[in-house]
Structure formats: C-alpha cells, structure tokens
Amino acid sequence: xxxxxxxxxxxxxxxxxxxxxxxxxxxxxxxxxxxxxxxxxxxxxxxxxxxxxxxxxxxxxxxxxxxxxxxxxxxxxxxxxxxxxxxxxxxxxxxxxxxxxxxxxxxxxxxxxxxxxxxxxxxxxxxxxxxxxxxxxxxxxxxxxxxxxxxxxxxxxxxxxxxxxxxxxxxxxxxxxxxxxxxxxxxxxxxxxxxxxxxxxxxxxxxxxxxxxxxxxxxxxxxxxxxxxxxxxxxxxxxxxxxxxxxxxxxxxxxxxxxxxxxxxxxxxxxxxxxxxxxxxxxxxxxxxxxxxxxxxxxxxxxxxxxxxxxxxxxxxxxxxxxxxxxxxxxxxxxxxxxxxxxxxxxxxxxxxxxxxxxxxxxxxxxxxxxxxxxxxxxxxxxxxxxxxxxxxxxxxxxxxxxxxxxxxxxxxxxxxxxxxxxxxxxxxxxxxxxxxxxxxxxxxxxxxxxxxxxxxxxxxxxxxxxxxxxxxxxxxxxxxxxxxxxxxxxxxxxxxxxxxxxxxxxxxxxx
Amino acid sequence: xxxxxxxxxxxxxxxxxxxxxxxxxxxxxxxxxxxxxxxxxxxxxxxxxxxxxxxxxxxxxxxxxxxxxxxxxxxxxxxxxxxxxxxxxxxxxxxxxxxxxxxxxxxxxxxxxxxxxxxxxxxxxxxxxxxxxxxxxxxxxxxxxxxxxxxxxxxxxxxxxxxxxxxxxxxxxxxxxxxxxxxxxxxxxxxxxxxxxxxxxxxxxxxxxxxxxxxxxxxxxxxxxxxxxxxxxxxxxxxxxxxxxxxxxxxxxxxxxxxxxxxxxxxxxxxxxxxxxxxxxxxxxxxxxxxxxxxxxxxxxxxxxxxxxxxxxxxxxxxxxxxxxxx
Numbered sequence: 001x002x003x004x005x006x007x008x009x010x011x012x013x014x015x016x017x018x019x020x021x022x023x024x025x026x027x028x029x030x031x032x033x034x035x036x037x038x039x040x041x042x043x044x045x046x047x048x049x050x051x052x053x054x055x056x057x058x059x060x061x062x063x064x065x066x067x068x069x070x071x072x073x074x075x076x077x078x079x080x081x082x083x084x085x086x087x088x089x090x091x092x093x094x095x096x097x098x099x100x101x102x103x104x105x106x107x108x109x110x111x112x113x114x115x116x117x118x119x120x121x122x123x124x125x126x127x128x129x130x131x132x133x134x135x136x137x138x139x140x141x142x143x144x145x146x147x148x149x150x151x152x153x154x155x156x157x158x159x160x161x162x163x164x165x166x167x168x169x170x171x172x173x174x175x176x177x178x179x180x181x182x183x184x185x186x187x188x189x190x191x192x193x194x195x196x197x198x199x200x201x202x203x204x205x206x207x208x209x210x211x212x213x214x215x216x217x218x219x220x221x222x223x224x225x226x227x228x229x230x231x232x233x234x235x236x237x238x239x240x241x242x243x244x245x246x247x248x249x250x251x252x253x254x255x256x257x258x259x260x261x262x263x264x265x266x267x268x269x270x271x272x273x274x275x276x277x278x279x280x281x282x283x284x285x286x287x288x289x290x291x292x293x294x295x296x297x298x299x300x301x302x303x304x305x306x307x308x309x310x311x312x313x314x315x316x317x318x319x320x321x322x323x324x325x326x327x328x329x330x331x332x333x334x335x336x337x338x339x340x341x342x343x344x345x346x347x348x349x350x351x352x353x354x355x356x357x358x359x360x361x362x363x364x365x366x367x368x369x370x371x372x373x374x375x376x377x378x379x380x381x382x383x384x385x386x387x388x389x390x391x392x393x394x395x396x397x398x399x400x401x402x403x404x405x406x407x408x409x410x411x412x413x414x415x416x417x418x419x420x421x422x423x424x425x426x427x428x429x430x431x432x433x434x435x436x437x438x439x440x441x442x443x444x445x446x447x448x449x450x451x452x453x454x455x456x457x458x459x460x461x462x463x464x465x466x467x468x469x470x471x472x473x474x475x476x477x478x479x480x481x482x483x484x485x486x487x488x489x490x491x492x493x494x495x496x497x498x499x500x501x502x503x504x505x506x507x508x509x510x511x512x
Numbered sequence: 513x514x515x516x517x518x519x520x521x522x523x524x525x526x527x528x529x530x531x532x533x534x535x536x537x538x539x540x541x542x543x544x545x546x547x548x549x550x551x552x553x554x555x556x557x558x559x560x561x562x563x564x565x566x567x568x569x570x571x572x573x574x575x576x577x578x579x580x581x582x583x584x585x586x587x588x589x590x591x592x593x594x595x596x597x598x599x600x601x602x603x604x605x606x607x608x609x610x611x612x613x614x615x616x617x618x619x620x621x622x623x624x625x626x627x628x629x630x631x632x633x634x635x636x637x638x639x640x641x642x643x644x645x646x647x648x649x650x651x652x653x654x655x656x657x658x659x660x661x662x663x664x665x666x667x668x669x670x671x672x673x674x675x676x677x678x679x680x681x682x683x684x685x686x687x688x689x690x691x692x693x694x695x696x697x698x699x700x701x702x703x704x705x706x707x708x709x710x711x712x713x714x715x716x717x718x719x720x721x722x723x724x725x726x727x728x729x730x731x732x733x734x735x736x737x738x739x740x741x742x743x744x745x746x747x748x749x750x751x752x753x754x755x756x757x758x759x760x761x762x763x764x765x766x767x768x769x770x771x772x773x774x775x776x777x778x779x780x781x782x783x784x785x786x787x788x789x790x791x792x793x794x795x796x797x798x799x800x801x802x803x804x805x806x807x808x809x810x811x812x813x814x815x816x817x818x819x820x821x822x823x824x825x826x827x828x829x830x831x832x833x834x835x836x837x838x839x
Contacts, residue, residue: 052834054710075712090707092700094822102693103700104711111693138822152711 003066005030005160005191006051006082011060013046017124017398020046024060024217026210028160032190033182035202035223037235039395039438040410044195045087047212048197050163052084075104083158087147087195091137098133101152110276123154127184130179143174150181161192167201170288172466172499179205198465199228211235213245236440244471246490247454249282254317255427255458256302256340256487257467261295262309263482269309271297272308272482279427279458284449286473286490287462288498294482295462299429302340302460304332316340319426319456324357335366339426353416355369356405360386360397360415365403367423391421410441421448428452431462446472466495478502518664523676523781524675526755529554531777532680532733533759535685536726538770541598541763542689543722545603548614550730551756552621553595557731557751559632560591560737561626563649567633577650577690584647586733592731593724594620602725604716607833620754627818629746641745648744651736654757674736678777680689681729685770698722701825705834732757758784761809767816767824780805 004027013021014231021043028034038044047054049061053074062069064080071077077084091100098116107113117133124131137145148168153161163182167175182205184191196202203223211234212219218234219485240295256279263272272294279285287295302314304327314327314337327335354363364382386400393414397407405411417433430449434442448457449472463469469476473490478501485501533550538545540814549551564587569575599617629642636642651672656738658669689695700708701718710716737752758780765780766772774838787793817823 011659052710073712074710075713076804078712084710086707086710090704090710092703092707093828094703095696095824097698100707104713105693107693111691111696138820205681 001434003030004028004063005065005447007063007066008047009061009063011050011057011062013050013055013058015018015042018100019215021050021057022217024212024215026039026217026220028191028193029208030191031186031189033186033194033205034209034220035206035209036193036195036212037197037199037202037231037442038306039235042212042235042290042438043215044163044212046215048084048164048193048195051077051082051160054084060349077336078156078158081157081159082162083153083156084162085153085164085166087168088148089145089147091145093138094136096134097131097151098138099135099261100148101155102135105373119155120151123151123483127154127180127181130230142169146170146178146260154185154306159189160193162193162195164195165197166194167196167198169291175201180413197199199231199439200467202226202231203228208410209270213237232289232439235438244443244468245450246381246472246474247450249453249456252280252282253319253456255281255319256317257313257315258302259313259315260288261298261301261312261314263301263306267298270482272301275479275482275484277477277484277487279460280457281426281456282453283474284393284461284472284490285455286469287460287479288466288476289471289479289502291464293502295431295479297482298479299431299460299462301328302335302427302429304330304368313338316427337350339424339427341423341428347437352501354404354412357403359399359403360395362392364389364419367419383430387423389422393418393448399450410437413437414441414444417445421452424455425457427460429460429462430465432462434468437465438469442468467496482502513608513663514775515789517663519782519785520667521670522785522788524671526774526781526784527736527753527777527779528671528675528678529733529741529761529764530789531682531773532674532736532758533730533807534727534762534766534773534777535678535681535770536596536730536733536768537759537763537766537774539698539729540687540723540726540727541830542699542702542827543719544727544832545600545703545719545723545832546831547596547599547617547723547726548554548611548612548760549595549599549617549621549727550614550759550768551619551753552754553592553727554731554756554759555621555625556736557588557728557732559594559628559746560731561588561644562642562644562744562746563584563587563628563632566636569644569646569675575646577646580647581650583733588735590729591732593728595731596719596724596727599727600720603833604719605725607835610833611830613678615827618753618756625752626748629748633746634760647706651739652743656708657743665772666700672736672740674732674740678736679728679774682770690771698745698800699827705829705832708835709834713828729833730759731764745756748800758805761806764826765809765812768826769810777834779808783808 009025011021011024024047036044046055050057053071053076056072062071071079071080074144075121098113098120101120102116106221120133121130131147131151131152166178170178185192194205203226206223208220208222208232209220209226215236236393239354259276260268261272265271275298289295295308301308301442312328316327317323318325318338326340355366360381361379364385365377383400389395395411395412396412404415420428433445449461461473469491470490476488476490476493476498478485478498478500488498527709533554537550538549561584565584568580568583595617599613602613603610632642651674654671655669659665689699697708697713698718700713705715714768734752737755762773762776762780766776783804784802787798
C-alpha cells in the first residue's frame, strides 16, 4: 500500500455540548478514492471541514505528507494541496465562472480573465468537464455549479479533493459523468475523498470505505470486500433490515382525481401539461422523473400554491363526509383543513417548511396559527407533540427550544415530516422526503409512510431513487417535461422501463 | 441662461457632497456592510477638519494654503475612519446588528460634531462664529484661466478641486471594483462571505479595511461641505445629516456602481434645487420639490425590482454578519 497523504491522530471537535468528532484517528492514502460513510450527524462533514480549514480542531494532530500541519483557514488547506467541494456551493451568483474560479488567488497579472478562461478550458479538456468560463452562476444548473466548484479546487492545484455529498442533487446520468471525472482524477494521481449516503455509489466508485459513527471512527474496509449489508451494519452498529415493506391494502377508496392540469411558471414556460391521475387511500403513489420536470408544481397545484390553466380540475373526496370538493379555487388554508397535506422538502429544507431560528415546539405551532381562542399562545400541546416526534423519530437535538437550523439536515427532515404526519391528513404529499438522509433515517421515513398508508391515507411520494420507488410504491407515475409519460404498477415495473419513460421527451410529443 | 448656469452650479456643489458619501458607502456595502452612519461620519469628517485647521490657522500668522488643505483632508479622513472603525468593531467583531449600529453612529456623530462645533464657535470669540479663511479660500480656488472661459468655464471649471477629486474617485472606485483582483475579492466578501472564506480570502480584514476607507471617503463629503459649501464655518442646523441620508439613497439609485454616482449626484442636486427656479411656488409646494430625489430613488427601486436584473441588486450578503463556525 502506498504512503498516507493525510494522517489524523485523535482529532476532536465539539460545538457547545455536542461532540461532532471524538478522537478520530485515520489515514488516507495517496491516489485512492476513499468513501467516507456514516449516518446523518456522524461528523463526516465536520471532520472534512477541519481538513479544509473551515473548522479548527479542539485537539489532535493532522499530518499531510508526513508533516504535522496547522490548518487555520482555507488558505492553509490550499497550501497543503487540500481542496473541498462543499455540499452547499460556495459560489457568487452574480459572477461568471472565471471570476468565481479566480477569487482569493494572488496572481502576477492581476485580474486577467482571458488567461483564467484559457486555464479553465485546459482543465476541462484534461478531465472531461464542459464549462463556459463566461457563464454567470445564476444561469447555471445545479450540476454545472458543482462542476464549477470542482474546477475551482483543481485550479488551485489541489492534489487531495474532498467532495461532500456530490451526488445528492444530481440525476443518475450526471452522477455517471461525475464518476468518470473522479476516475480521471485518480488516473492523474489525485486523491479523492467522497462523502455520500448512497451505498451503491460507494461500491461503484471507491477503493476503500471509512466509516464514522456518532463522531467516532469505526473502521475502514476495502470496497471489494464490502457489501451493502456489511456497510450498513458498520454504520449503524447493528444489523438493519434492508427490505422496504409494501403491505397490500384491500379496500382502496379514491381520494384525489386530478384531470387536465396545466401550469405555467413565472418565466412563462409550461411546466405541467395536461396531467391527469387518481390517488387512492391506502396506497402510495410514486412520482418518478428527473428533478425539475414538474414534480414541484404538481404538488403545489394540489396544495393550492400554484395557479393552473382553465379547464383543470382537482377533485378531492373527503373521508369525513364522503362529499367531493373541487380544490381549484380554494385557498391553501381551506385545502389544508380538508385534509390535504403537503410536506415539501426543497433543496433548502428550511425554506418552506420550518422557521430556522425557532425551536422544535414553536415550529409545531406554525400550522395551527389560527386555532387558538385566547390571546396567549398555548405552548403545552405543541411541546407534547414535539416531544413525541423527538422520541418516535430519534431526533438528535440539544433541546426542544434549540433553533432547528442548528440541527443536521436529517434531523430537520424528521421534524418536518413528523409534524405533517401528526396532523392526520387524508392525502399526504411528500417531495424528496429522504433527500440527503442516511439509510437508517430513510427507512424510518418509509416506515412512517407505510403506517399512513395502512391508516387509509393516500400518500403521494415524489422520489429520486428508482430502486426505492419500485420497492415502496404501489403505482408509479412517470413525469417528463411536465407530462405524464405513464403510470406503472410498482410491483411489476422494470427499472429500464421507468428510465425510458423519464427521458422520453420528443417521442411523447410526436405521438400526440 | 443665467438661471440654468446657477442651477447647474448649485447642483454640482450639492452633488459633490453626496457623491463622496455615496462612493464611501458603495465601498462599504460592497463588503457586505450596510453603514447607515453616513450622516454621522460626514459630521465627524467635517468637524475634525475644521478643528484641525482652526488650530493651525490660529497658531501661525502666515498659514500656508497647501498645509491647510492637506491637514484638513488628513484630519477628516482620520476622524471619519475612526467612526468607521467603531462601526466595524461593533458589526464585524461583536456581530452587532448593522442597521442599529449605523443609526446609533449617525446620532453619535452629529452629537459629537455639534458639541465641538459649538465649542469652536465659542473659542472663536467675539463674532461667535468660527471661520478658517485661508483653508476655505484654498478649497474654493477654481481653475483660474479656464474658469473665465465664458459659459463653458462657468459650467465646468468654476469649482474647487474637491469637485474634480470626487469624480476621479468615483472612476477609480469603479475601475478598482471591476478590474482588480482586490476589487473582485472585496465583492466576493459582500456577495457570499462563505465563498470568500473558502477561497482563502480574509473576510474580516477586507471588511475592516473597506469600512474604514469607505468612511474616510464619506468624511471628505463633510470637509467639502464645511470648507466650500458653507465657506469654512460651522452651522448647527443639521443640514449635513440631510445630505448624508441622500448619499445613502444615491447608493441605491446608482445600483451600487460608482460610475452611476457621478451623474446621479448631479441629478439629485438639480432635483433638490429646482424649486428655486420654478416661479410661483409657495413654501408648502417647495417642500414637495425637495422630496424629488427621494421619489426618484423609490422609482428606481421599483424599476430595478420589476426588471429583476441580477446585476442591479444589492450585494447578496448585505447586512448579514459572518461567523465561520456557525452551523
């Protein structure tokens, strides 16, 4: 085995009373692709942030190429040849790609954007990226932004690249492209550390897997010796059943009938076109599609947050009085009261569902703001609810009043989903409910959704992972460019079939 | 014609004061700090220069114009930067709320300046009105041969050197922001301090420097007001304050670009003084005209919001304090 480029010895870091990392000792070898695996809040990002100079370890020692180094800020990290692509991109929206690449670098020729652009093109050719140096970041897609971040790090001469959950926001095709680039880097002699939750990705890309659990280093194994079950066990510390349950419910009642729904977005582009489907109580309806193909608008239309074109109809069949209601034209509040609940998990989790600076209990109260009779708030019920969610879903938080933005992504997610479910809806819509969550938490969420299904709720599950959709959902609706390309049976659907429908843009249009 | 010339000249005098304030505030805001203390800082700049040259002119029988000018500029820069330093320490190091700190600085600056201004008036003795004739004359010295060239001379060359200094500073600031590495780094700090930090830029140092230099330039507005606009004396009437707020409005009007501050400042000057040149206005309707610069700012805000252009927005992290280890 080649020599260690980075050696960590007894590295610890805590935030207040929370120990993010405790006595982590591990080695990273030259020229390898190392996966760093662990549940949410197991301290992967914190550990890597200490290598990239964002955090400074409380104690412990970091050696780079055999020399003890003191990484006080990102500049020191660059000097050691370490570059990190953060999960939340650190780009300036109003700058061009070239400007973003060059910021913070001392250059002999001053701000010479033409020279920088040429350098960017060279890097692109070498590793197989596509990037226009003059393009502004606000015009870029998520995957382009990520490409830019990687170019930025390579431009600074990094030999050790850290990628924090790079595939969380990418489509399968984009992920493949990224992996090709990573393999090219390895060929070039660079060391790559990749943080990810997706086990099949770990197995396909990495040479070795290192596992963290609750801030401590567990062990590392060669990828060729690893299996999904083995990795999960090491990560969680106990055996986890990796099968998703799919109970068959006999009695299905229609809850929602959407017909001829069309929507335009704020730029005047058609995002939904003539969408029609039914959703039944006691089943999970999966919605598959490359993200940004109308999923968000579809759910928001049902929740009353989108304006639709005339001619559309969204019928809701209430379980309480067996009456049917037309949802189009109703206010979001009225729709909620009828029992249609939307739990939307956008890329920015705190954007739409929770208030970041408020604690768990206060966040519980948000949806019932108009219920109280007295001028004083009743804090008791929300506190009880918060406690219940805390216990049921194992939310890790210092306390109920700790601002939720201080919690890790997975825990924020649990709070949000827990609250939506607690309102005992008749239709529960979730979008990307497990995005960025680790295995254990994801399975908790699947279990919760199944419980809702058994209780007769119509669950609409917008997901990204086709394997999960095929295991969890009774029916799968495939969206592409705002059209329904097909509704398949979850039990018999083939992955290839779904994948084909997801990308069937032109063919679908020609048919009609 | 005569009316047009005098309106133009009045606009230039007025515009120069707020142009300095605006350039300084643009530099500050580009670093992500909204300093609402501009009026206070202008006061500090004005009183520091006045006090320094008053002492100097009193200490010698033959004060030199060059020394007077230099002393006035240095003193004002020092005084105003000190105000900026207070603001920087509170908002960057202690991470106090920027709006509150800025407003407090406005009140503090005007209080300090008017206190010492009153004291200087008392010191000045029998006339009860301070004057620094040598300095003021040096500041008001126009470009003599050119200024006599008829209308052109009156319109463009009849002013003291500060008028031209302001324009040059605006151009230099524009070039600095757009075409230098340091300018790019500074803008990064204001747009996305996390990105700046991750790129190895020292966020704190950039902010401190930008705020102190920005405040120093705002202070020049105070000097120009004291030495040229009101001819080397002190007035406790709060008119610097008014001009300070207009500088802040001008930053928005100029959409955070120093080059726009040049014509914007003069336009504000024209709008502000127009009421004197429109016949038949009563006292009440005059006041409506004095509002025009603010109305124009609001209109600009409405339009920039409507066009939704990303290039015309304030720095994205404006008003937020930055702490690296925040989760």
